[in-house]
Amino acid sequence: MDSHLPRFLYRKGVPVWRDVVVLKWVAQIASAVLVIAFIYFLISNLLEAAEARGLGLGYGFLKTAAGFPMAESVIPYDPSRSFGYALWAGFLNTIKVSIVGIFLATILGLIAALARLSTNWLVRNIAGVYVNIIRNIPLLVQLFIWYFGIFQQLPGVNQALSLPGPVYLSQRGLYMVGMLPTDTFSEWLPFLVGGLVLSWLAYRLLLAYQVRSGRATYPALVGLILLIGLPSVGWLIASAPPLEKSVPVLGNFNFTGGLRLTPEFAALLAGLVVYTGAFIAEVIRGGILSVSKGQIEAAKAMGLSSIQTLRLVTLPLALRVIIPPLISQYLNLTKNSSLAVAIGFVDMFFVGRTIINQAGQALPVFILIMAIYLSLSLFTSLILNFYNRRVQLVER
C-alpha cells in the first residue's frame, strides 16, 4: 500500500481508484453527465433557433382556430374549431380504424390459422400462400396497392359495382346497409350494457358454483339467455325501434343513406386487416400447436367430450401462449395506422403534420403525438404484464 498518499484516498484500506463501489458511481455519474450535456447542447441550440426564427414552443396555439377541413371525423368538426380539437378528432379517427381493424384482423387471422391447421391439403396450402405473400411485402406497398391500385380506380358513382348486401363500391367509397341509432337509442342502451354485464357476471358466478359443488348449473346457457333476453326486452319496451335499417339509394349525384366508408378509410382498413391478419394467423397457429397432444389425450381419457376438451383444456392452454403476442400485434396495428398519412386518411399523425405545416409548431405537436402513441403502448404493456402475472399464478 502506498502509505505516502493522503488517507482520504482510502476506504477500508482500498484505494478509491480500485474501489468497486466508487468506480461504479463514477461511471454512472460520468455517463449521466455526458447524456445531460448532450441534451443541454441540443436544447440550447433549439432555444437559439427558436429565438432567431420566432418559433413558438408553448401549447397556446392549440386554442386557435384550425382553419383546415377534415374529410371525415367521428365527432362534428368544421374549420372554425381549434387545433386541439382537430388533433382530438384525428386521435378518434386513429382509434376508430384501430378498433375496427383489430376486430376484423382477429377474425381473418383466426380463419387463416384454422385453415393452416386443416387436414385438407389444398386449404392448408392456400392459407400458407396467403401468410407467406402478405408477410413479405411492406405494409406501405400494400396500402398503395389498395388505395391507388384498387379504390382510386373504381368506377364513378353511376356505374358503382354492386355486391350482395347491398354493398356499393365506387370512387366515392364503400356504401353499405347500416343500422343507425334513432331517438330512442339512449333508452335502449342501458338494456344492452346491462345484458352484457349481467350475462358475464352470471356466467362467472354459476361456473364458480359448478366447480365448487359439482352440480350442473348451465352457466353458458344462462349467460346466453341474459345476453339476448335483456336487450330484446328493452327493444320491445321502447316506444320506437332504437336502431333503424338504412339502405343506400343512388340519387342524382351520389348515394344517400346507408353507412359510408371513405376510400381512404376503406383502403387503410383493408390494408391493415389483411396485413395484420397474416401475423395473427401465425400467432394463433403457434399457440394451438403449442398444446401438447398428451393434454388432449388426458382430457379424452377423463371422459370430456370434444367440445369440453376444446373449451376447458385446449383453449385455456393455447390462449396463454396466444394472448401476449396477440396484444402486441394489436399495438402494431395501431402504430401502423400512422401510415394513413401516405394515402390521405386523416388520423392523428396526418392532423399533426397539417398543423405543423399551418402553424409551424413542429416541436410541441410532435411531443404531443409521440406522448400519445407512447402512452398507448405503455398502457398495452401494462395490460400484458398484468395478464402474464395472472396466468403465471394459474400455472403454479
Added chain:
Amino acid sequence: MATSESIVTRPPQPGIVVWLKKNLFSNWLNTLLTVFSVTVIFLTARGLINWIFFQADWAPVVQNLRLYAVGPYPAEQIWRVWVIVYMVSAMMGVSAGKWGGTVLVFARAMGVAYLLLALLPIALEYLGINTRLMLGGNLLAILAGYLAGSRLERRNRLKARWVLLAWLASFGLTILLLGGFRNVAVLPRVESGQWGGLMLTFLLATVGIVASFPIGVLLALGRQSKLPIVKAMCITFIEVVRGVPLVTILFMTSILLPLFLPDTLRIDRVLRAMLGMTLFAAAYMAENVRGGLQSISRGQYEAAHAMGLNNFQTTLLIILPQALRVVIPAIVGQFIALFMDTTLAIIIGLLELLAVGSAILNSNPQWLLLDMEVYAFIALIFWVFTYSMAYASRRVEQAVGLGVR
C-alpha cells in the same frame, strides 16, 4: 429365410388415389372444402393470368428499369454502382467458398437471379446488350470468388475474421464510391439527393442494421447492468423508441433534428433518414441482444470470474460471443423487417423504390391509371428479396441447430 425376406419388403407406397382420399376427400366436409378451394384457385389463376398477360400495360415498368434500380443516379456515373455490385458478388463467392453450406446455396441463388435478369424477355431497347452482359458477368465474379475462397480455405489460409472485415470494408467503400469527392475528376461528387431506387432501399436497410448493431449491443448491456442510472437511461431510450411508430421517428430526425443542431452543422436528407432508421433499429436490436444475453447461464459468468477475468473481459470474451451467436436469426429477421420499413422514407421525401414508382406514374399522363402494374411490380421485388432472405435464414437456423435448444 424366405419368410423374413417377405417381412422386410417395404410397404407399398400409398398411391395417388390413397393420397387424394386422405388429404382431400376424407369426409364430406373435406370434399366440400376441396371443391370450394379448387374453384377459388381456378378463378384466381384465370383472373391473374388474364390480367398479367392481356389486360395489364407494363410500359411504366419495362421502360424504366434503370430508375427502379438506382433512381436519378447520373447515367454516366452508373459504373460505380456496377463496381459495387461486382464487389458484393465476388465477396459472396469468397464467403461461399469459405463456409459452404447455406452461404453456398445463397450464392447459387444469386447467380441464378443474375442469369434470369440477364435473360429477361424484354425488348433490347429497354434492357440493352451491355446491361445484360454486365449482369451475366456477375456469374463469373461469383465463380471466381468461390474458386479463390475454396482454394484458400482448403489450405487453411482464409481466416473468418478477414472475410468479415472485408465485408465491413466493402460497406464503407460502397458509401465512399457512391458519394464521390468534391475535387476528384474521376469520382465527382454525386449528392445523396440523387441516390434512389432499390439501391437506396438496400443502403438504408444495411446502414440501419450495421450502425445500429454496436449501439444496440451497448443499450442491451446497459439495460442488463447493475448501475441504476445507466439502466434507467437505456430503458427509457429503448421503450420510447419502441413505443412510437417509425414514421414519427423519421419525421423527428428529418424535420426536427435541424432545429436541435447549430446552423454550422447541416446534415443532408438521406443521412438524416439513415440516422432515424439507425435509432429505430438500435432499440429493437437492443431487445434482440438482450434475449441472447438472458440465454447465457449464470455458470458462464461465475466460471469467467473464477478464472480471474474482470467484468469487462467477461462480457467481451465470454458472454457476448455466445449471446450474439444465439441472436443471429433474430438479427436477420430484423434486417428483413427494416428492409421493408425503408418504404416509409417516401413520407419524408426520399426517392426509394416505392417513391420511384410513384414518381414514374406521375411523369407520364398516359400512365395515369397504371398504379396497379407499378405497385404490383414493386411488391414482387420486395417479396422476392424478403422471402429468399427469410428462407435462407431458416436454412441457417436448421444447419447451425439454433432455435432448437
